[in-house]
Amino acid sequence: MNIDCHMHTPLCGHASGAPIEYAKFALSKGFDLITFTCHIPMEWEAFGQKGIRMQRDQLDDYIEMVNEAAEAMKPEGLEVLCGIEAEVFPDETQLLPMDEILNEYPWDFVLGSLHAHCYSYIDWLKKRKVKDDHLIADCYFRHLIDGAQSGRYDSMSHPDVIRTYGVVRDFIPEDHEEVIREFLQAVADQDICIEVNTSGLNKGAYQVHPDPLILDWASELGVKLTIGSDSHRPDSIGQHFDWIQPMLIKKGFKDLHYFRGRKRQRIDMPGADLKC
Secondary structure (H helix, E strand, C coil): EEEEEECCCCCCCCCCCCHHHHHHHHCCCCCCEEEEECCCCCCCCHHCCCCCCCCCCHHHHHHHHHHHHHHHHHHHHHHEEEHEEEEEEECCCCCCCHHHHHHHHHCCEEEEEEECCCCHHHHHHHHHHCCHHHHHHHHHHHHHHHHHHHHCCCCCCCHHHHHHCCCCCCCCHHHHHHHHHHHHHHHHHHCCEEEEEEHHHHHCCCCCCCCCHHHHHHHCCCCCEEECCCCCHHHHCCHHHHHHHHHHHCCCCCEEEECCCEEEEEEEEECCCCCC
C-alpha cells in the first residue's frame, strides 16, 4: 500500500492544483491513499495570512473540495482523506481559536507544525532575548515536546524544520541530542507519530526531515512514522519516496501509519519484505 499524508490546496495561497488534480496524479502513480493537510487558519497575523494559509470562512470550501475529490476517486480505488496542518506555539492563548477549529470539524488527521520562521515565533524569541543559535534550536525542540504532550496532534510534521529558512545559521543534530531524544521520547510516550517529510530534500540542507541521524534515534526509541511529500503541486506527490523508504527500512522501520477519523492505521513499509 502506498500512502502520502501531507499535501496542500490553492486555498493556502502558495500551492497550485485542485484536490482532484492531486488525486488523479496520485492514482496514476499507484498510490492507494492520500491525505490533504492545508494550513489551519490562525487569527494572529504574525502566523502569516494571505499567501500562507486559508481564512476561517474558507474551511467549508476546503472540506467540500477534498470531499468531492474523495467521491470522484472512490470508484477508482484511491482513498482521499481530509486533514489539517495545525500550529505548535508556546503561547497557549494564541492557540485557543485554533482549538475551536480542531474540535468543530471531523478531521481525519491533524499534523502539528512549529513554523519557526514565521514572525510569530521570531517575535516570541526576540521578546525573550533568545539570540544564540544553540538556544534557539533547543527552544524549538522543547516547544515540540510541549506540542507532543498536548494531545492536539496525531503526528509532528517536518520535525527539524528549524534548520531551514535562515532561522539558525547551522544545525548539527549531535549538538542537540539530549533535547531531541527528549522530544522523540515524548512522541513515543504519547503514542503519536513523527512525520518523515521528503520536501526537505528540495531546500535548505537538501536532506529529509528529520535528519537521518534523528531517524536513527527515533528507530531506537520505537517512534512511529507518518510520511508526506508536503506537496504544493500535483506532480510532487510521493517525491523522493523511492529513495527514502529503503533508507527507513535500513534504519529498522518496518511500517508506516496514517489516520482516518483521528484513528491511527498501520501499513507495512513498502518494500519492507525485500532484503536491503
